[in-house]
Amino acid sequence: MKVARYNYAHQLGADIEPLIADLRAMLVGGRYELTAEVKQFEAELAQFLGARFVRGVNTGTDALVVALRALGIGPGDEVITQANTFNATVGAITLVGAEPVLVDVDPETFLIDKKQLSDAIGPRTRVLMPVHLYGKPTPMAEIVALAEAHGLFVIEDAAQAIGARIEGQSVATFGHFGCFSFHPSKNLSAAGDGGAVVARNAELDEALRRQRELGQVGQNNHVVVGFNTKLDALQARILSWKLPRLEQWNDHRRKAAGWYRERLAGLPLSFQARAEGETHAYHLFQVRMRERDALLAHLRARDIDVVIRYPTPIHLQPAFAGKGWREGQFPVAEQLARELLCLPIRPDIGIDEIDYVADCVCEFFGKTARR
Template sequence: MHVARYNYRDQFGEDPTPLMRQVSEMLLAGRYILTGEVDGFESDFAAFLGVKHARGLNSGTDALTIALRACGVTQGAEVITQANTFHATVAAIRLCGARPVLVDAEERSFSLDARQLAGAITPRTRAVIPVHLYGQPAPMGAILAQVRDGRIAVIEDAAQAVGARIDGRPVGSLGAAACFSFHPSKNLAAAGDGGAVATNDGDLDRQVRLLRELGQDGQNHHVVVGLNSKLDAIQAAVLRYKLPRLPEWNARRREVAAAYRERLANLPLRFQHVEPAEEHVYHLFQVRTDRRDDLLRHVRAAGVDAVVRYPTPIHLQPAFADLGWRKGDFPVAERLAEELLCLPIRPDLTRDEIDYVADCVRSFFRGR
């Protein structure tokens, strides 16, 4: 059996004809940039998150970069984030001219260790970026409690966690702004790249709009130095078509994760810890073992499309060598990079596929 990570056909339902017809009409009519389709998706997405504003952008990376700039992060500022995030989180900080300040991950949740946050804050700190990693909400209450003076913006990196909740509140509605990715691998996937910034702050939303549209406030009137980073209208149509099914897909991902946990119980594996108030959406299902690389080879040989994400932590990446980080600076992030393995998880994963993946993992530890 082959168990794949993705099944794009299933995301379009039994009859994608209406969407195909709409895309065809858009192509022929020249509806490409900042059309009604984009306005409609932005409105629906803001309502889904329970926020006042959402702006579609070219990618999740651009969302982070533009959100930081809209919050006033410039040359010489410091921005705190976690050491076990994806490259884009820290790259966006550098692209703004700011200095990234890393804190280590928490051992059980794999999220930013909020206990280390206070020690990382300096007079130059202008933002904190908690990452809702793998679909798990970051400890937002503990983070927000440490930055109440308004000097430091909390920008949620929700690229992997669209639809996740804390105490019933959607991630993306808790900080000054939130950034999303619609990369094809994500729970809400475009047919290519896409991203968004969401916020309840009207002034911040205006800055995001200016920054994504070449700094224009009206045709040919450029008031800031902006980017050209707009969500394509066709991508907006695809995302708007899929959005109503996202809660169902996320619920199904939780069911698959629960089945994995049950079938892999009593093995020398650890899972990402989830608090009762947190609603994980399992963009990735991670198992943790000090025999990770051997397990990966074993299950892939059996046709299971498992994968390692972020095998080299941020502080050891060549792109950030000039910042002076060294091996041993963030030991939890280093251990996670060496021990985490993603098993396939999709909303349409069948019982037979789940059982097969679990049997492959169990056979590895039983020496068969």
């Protein structure tokens, strides 16, 4: 058996003719930029999230960049985030000229360590940027309260967590801005790149819109220096096609995660801790164990598409060599980089596939599968 990580045919559905017809009409009709399709997707996503202000942008990275710029963040400002995130979080902070300040993460949840976050706040701190990593929502109440107490902004990096909720409230709606990615790997994916930003209020939304659209307030009237990073109209149509099934897909991901947890219980490995009241989007299903690299090879040899997210933590990436970070500075992030392995999880993964993966993991440990 072969267990894949993605199945795009499933995401598009059996009959894609109506979608193709729409895309054809858009192509020949020249409906490319900030069209009705973009506005429609923004409205649908806002409804899905229970948000009022959503803007589509070109990528999840750009979503973070324009959110930072809309808050006026730049040189001299510090933004605090976590050492185990994807490169783009810290890249975005650096791209606007601000200084990223890293903190370590909790060894059970793999999310930002709140005590260290609080301790890292200094006179130049302007933004707290937690990441809802692997689809698990970061508890936001304390972070929002901390930001309020210090007069700081909050930007949620929700790139991996569309559909994740805390007590029913969607991620990306707690902070001043929340950012999503529709990269093909994500739970809701475009046929290429895409992203979106949720704003807390109309004023922030307008500041964001200007950053997205060359600082314009009407044709030929550029009031600030902005980027040009709009969600492509064809991608918006594709995202609208998929969005109605996202909730069902995330439900299936949660079910699949439960199957893995059941079948792998008792083995010398652990999982990302769960919390009361959270709705995990299970963008990734992580197992943590000492002999990670040997298990990776064992599963790949059995046609299981496992992957490491992420093998090198931010502070050890060559891109940030100038920041003065050193090995050993964020020990939990470093240990997780050595010990985490993503097992395949898809909205259509079958129980037979989960059984096969679990059997192969059990085989690795010399145990019989528990079924």
